[in-house]
Amino acid sequence: MCQLIDLPRDTDATIREVVARSANDPIAVRLAELGFVQGEPVRVVAKGPVGGDPLLVQIGYTRFALRRAEAARVVVQAAAA
Numbered sequence: 001m002c003q004l005i006d007l008p009r010d011t012d013a014t015i016r017e018v019v020a021r022s023a024n025d026p027i028a029v030r031l032a033e034l035g036f037v038q039g040e041p042v043r044v045v046a047k048g049p050v051g052g053d054p055l056l057v058q059i060g061y062t063r064f065a066l067r068r069a070e071a072a073r074v075v076v077q078a079a080a081a
Helices: 026-034
Strands: 013-018 041-050 053-059 062-066 074-078
Touching (some): 013 041
Antiparallel strands (some): 053 062
C-alpha cells in the first residue's frame, strides 16, 4: 500500500482509505463526497511540471486535479502485475 502521491503514472490501483488529519477534516470529507471511497479504482493520469503538483487522477470516467497535500490523504493498493 502507498499514498496516491507515490503511485506511478498509469498504474491501476484501488482506494483503501482516505486518512483524516483531524476530526471532521474538511479535505477528507470532500474527497469522500467526490468518490474517493474504499474499493474504487483509481489511476494517476498526469503529474504537474513543477514538483509534480497538481496530480490529475481518474476515478471511473471522472478526472480530478488534486494538490499533493490532498492526494497524500488517499491510501491506495496498486493492482498486481
